[in-house]
Amino acid sequence: MIEKEKTPEELLSERRDRFEKALKGLRPDRVPFLPLFHYFPAKYVGLSYAEYSLDYQKFSGAVLRVYQDFDFDAVGLALPGAAMTLPLNIIFTKTHPDLAVNIFTIARAFHDILMDKYTKWPGRELSPNAPAQFLGGRFMDVEEYDELARDPISFIAMKIIPRAYGALKEPASPEAYGALIKFGSESSKFASAFMDLMINLRKLGYPIYPIGLGYAPLDFIADYLRHVTHTLTDLYRYPSRVKAALDSLTPLISEWSRITISLPPEALASFDVKTPLVFIPLHLNEMLSPKLFKEFYWEPLKKVVVDLINSRAIPWIFFEGDYTPFLETLLELPKGSVVAYFERTDLRKVRRVLGDHVIVMGGLPPSLYILGAPEKVYEETCRLLNEVKEPGGFIFSGSGVSGVPDEARPENLRAAINALNKCGVYQ
Amino acid sequence: MSISEAFINSILELDERRAIELARVRISEGEDPLKILEELKTAAEKIGEKYERGEFFIADLVMAGEIMKEISELVRPRLRELGKTRELIGRLVIGTVEGDIHDIGKNIVVTMAEAAGFEVIDLGVDVPPWKFVEAIKQYKPDIVGMSCLITIGIESMKKTVDAIKEAGLRDKVRIIIGGGRVDEYAKEYSGADAWTNDAATGVKKMMEWMREKR
Numbered sequence: 001m002i003e004k005e006k007t008p009e010e011l012l013s014e015r016r017d018r019f020e021k022a023l024k025g026l027r028p029d030r031v032p033f034l035p036l037f038h039y040f041p042a043k044y045v046g047l048s049y050a051e052y053s054l055d056y057q058k059f060s061g062a063v064l065r066v067y068q069d070f071d072f073d074a075v076g077l078a079l080p081g082a083a084m085t086l087p088l089n090i091i092f093t094k095t096h097p098d099l100a101v102n103i104f105t106i107a108r109a110f111h112d113i114l115m116d117k118y119t120k121w122p123g124r125e126l127s128p129n130a131p132a133q134f135l136g137g138r139f140m141d142v143e144e145y146d147e148l149a150r151d152p153i154s155f156i157a158m159k160i161i162p163r164a165y166g167a168l169k170e171p172a173s174p175e176a177y178g179a180l181i182k183f184g185s186e187s188s189k190f191a192s193a194f195m196d197l198m199i200n201l202r203k204l205g206y207p208i209y210p211i212g213l214g215y216a217p218l219d220f221i222a223d224y225l226r227h228v229t230h231t232l233t234d235l236y237r238y239p240s241r242v243k244a245a246l247d248s249l250t251p252l253i254s255e256w257s258r259i260t261i262s263l264p265p266e267a268l269a270s271f272d273v274k275t276p277l278v279f280i281p282l283h284l285n286e287m288l289s290p291k292l293f294k295e296f297y298w299e300p301l302k303k304v305v306v307d308l309i310n311s312r313a314i315p316w317i318f319f320e321g322d323y324t325p326f327l328e329t330l331l332e333l334p335k336g337s338v339v340a341y342f343e344r345t346d347l348r349k350v351r352r353v354l355g356d357h358v359i360v361m362g363g364l365p366p367s368l369y370i371l372g373a374p375e376k377v378y379e380e381t382c383r384l385l386n387e388v389k390e391p392g393g394f395i396f397s398g399s400g401v402s403g404v405p406d407e408a409r410p411e412n413l414r415a416a417i418n419a420l421n422k423c424g425v426y427q
Numbered sequence: 428m429s430i431s432e433a434f435i436n437s438i439l440e441l442d443e444r445r446a447i448e449l450a451r452v453r454i455s456e457g458e459d460p461l462k463i464l465e466e467l468k469t470a471a472e473k474i475g476e477k478y479e480r481g482e483f484f485i486a487d488l489v490m491a492g493e494i495m496k497e498i499s500e501l502v503r504p505r506l507r508e509l510g511k512t513r514e515l516i517g518r519l520v521i522g523t524v525e526g527d528i529h530d531i532g533k534n535i536v537v538t539m540a541e542a543a544g545f546e547v548i549d550l551g552v553d554v555p556p557w558k559f560v561e562a563i564k565q566y567k568p569d570i571v572g573m574s575c576l577i578t579i580g581i582e583s584m585k586k587t588v589d590a591i592k593e594a595g596l597r598d599k600v601r602i603i604i605g606g607g608r609v610d611e612y613a614k615e616y617s618g619a620d621a622w623t624n625d626a627a628t629g630v631k632k633m634m635e636w637m638r639e640k641r
């Protein structure tokens with residue numbers, strides 16, 4: 001529960017200090033809680049997933065309720081739907097950097113307008129209470145790797161976009177022009193609703209910080225161009241083609257990612273925490289053998305990450321799956337330069353291998369929040385915190401899977417917060 | 428090295444071209460296709476062991492699966508020509524549960540179970556409970572496998588097991604669940620018989636069940 005005696009201003013400054021200290025690898029008064037959400041807010045207030053992903057007011061209302069009723073330390077991610085479809089952003093890196101960052105495709109309206117084939121949505125292709133699905137797909141043939149390598153922006157703009165977005169399949173048609181105009185106006189509606197949400201969260205006493213986005217270049221190929229399975233087999237069958245494509249995609253993704261955090265000074269001044277965090281969710285990381293991992297996954301990703309560090313941002317890398325075999329790679333990065341958020345990697349092991357080389361973020365298995373009893377959640381949270389919160393620089397995420405699981409029982413989330421207030425305190 | 432050893436090794440080395448070349452040669456030289464399938468089974472077991480030992484990774488399993496699939500597609504017509512059938516050790520109905528579209532793990536299980544001698548009926552992804560029930564009625568499998576990689580799938584697994592119970596079919600099948608979001612809690616809650624986070628262990632468990640059944 002939120003401590004009622006403190007004013008939002010007091011809470012804000014307390015939480016900002018806590019969060020900033022953790023980001024610096026220090027020991028704040030206690031471990032901060034930075035939650036990420038998919039549909040938990042919808043479930044919590046009793047909204048259908050379809051409404052949540054379609055109606056920005058209802059979405060914002062639900063998120064605010066959750067931040068009001070529970071005590072967190074900063075705003076993680078709360079989005080009304082599936083992953084972004086990035087090809088559309090990437091192509092503007094050179095010509096329209098403002099568009100490269102300001103267009104989002106993470107609410108249903110964008111799918112309705114662009115008819116992308118990457119995603120399916122509740123209330124449209126899916127039942128109203130099914131979570132949105134990012135399916136990806138194969139939008140590029142093996143033969144086209146060379147074309148991708150030669151000029152990624154033109155290739156994606158001319159070939160991939162017409163294939164992947166139904167409304168843009170004939171770029172010079174009235175359908176396509178109309179869709180783009182509608183997309184533009186919807187984007188500004190979404191951006192202003194999202195901005196309002198941030199302002200309202202700040203009024204509740206939650207510090208805000210600039211947030212950017214990054215991607216592992218091989219994941220970009222897997223998610224948006226070739227499909228995961230084909231990408232994996234391409235690594236065995238056509239390694240040099242994939243390599244060439246990565247060589248030209250990597251600088252582009254790095255540049256794009258840096259644009260997502262390049263803010264004019266007056267905009268930066270309005271944030272409570274001034275250091276941008278760049279969220280980078282990884283997909284293929286746990287799937288590759290060490291040899292393939294190093295060459296095709298880690299080296300390109302490392303380039304993106306190091307460029308961000310050199311731009312004074314903190315890469316906030318989400319290691320999906322089990323990263324145990326590759327933990328040592330993080331020692332190649334400067335100490336304290338990234339937030340490493342782990343899904344299934346054992347955090348105790350992380351501490352053993354990495355110590356305080358990275359800022360560690362993570363939580364408990366999702367099934368515990370969904371099926372466990374509050375006492376058990378309390379006990380496990382305390383156990384985890386006691387084992388991993390030292391020597392500082394630890395951020396609690398709730399669960400390892402996407403933060404707070406959609407189906408988490410509210411009393412279990414409460415139990416975790418109570419445990420955090422008890423066992424997350426640094427003596 | 429015998430041709431059998433060379434063949435198995437080429438699969439373990441993920442040398443697609445060589446494995447397929449060897450399979451072609453053997454078929455054209457009139458070798459018993461059943462022998463080739465037996466060797467695929469051996470290869471699949473070894474691949475599973477390598478994965479368990481941390482020598483193989485998921486991408487390796489996917490690639491090995493591709494190679495094995497291509498080889499069994501080469502062998503199958505030959506088998507038919509000869510009027511032979513492979514002796515099956517059991518029948519598995521498998522699918523990724525409702526609300527979940529992840530299929531890489533499930534596809535690996537399909538290939539490994541087929542190589543082990545199971546007849547596999549793959550229902551695909553986002554499979555609602557009623558489809559599992561219909562498939563049980565139609566194919567009368569020994570085992571039902573469910574794959575689950577997202578948390579909403581935990582509820583779907585429970586619903587599926589409940590639907591199987593309601594249809595009066597629960598005692599006809601053993602149920603195994605797998606995938607990233609599966610653990611002891613999920614097994615208890617859903618009412619499945621076994622769980623695993625690893626295809627090789629899962630296939631071993633299924634083979635054990637088939638031995639018990641006999």
Ligand code: B12
Pocket residue numbers: 081082083131132133134135136223228229282283284286287320321322343366400401402406485521526527528529530531532533535536571572573574575576577578579603604605606607608623624625626627629630
């Ligand atoms: C690759 C991936 C994708 C690909 C899937 C491609 C495909 N065709 O499968 C794409 C990009 C399309 C995708 C989409 C989405 N994904 Co995804 N994805 C992953 C990722 C990174 C890897 C999954 C994987 O394939 N692992 C490799 C396989 C081989 O492992 P496995 O399934 O565990 O299988 C092994 C064993 O468990 C076993 N096994 C598996 N099944 C079975 C069954 C039986 C019977 C047996 C015996 C054994 C067995 O055999 C395998 C080999 O040993 C995971 C993270 C993770 N590591 O789990 C996220 C993850 C599963 N995805 C997630 C999400 C949220 C999504 C999306 C909703 C994203 C979005 N916002 O749109 C969508 C849609 C999901 C949906 N509704 O189904 C979340 C789930 C969170 C949650 N709520 O629980 C995860 C956990 C990532 C995260 N954020 O933490 N995803």
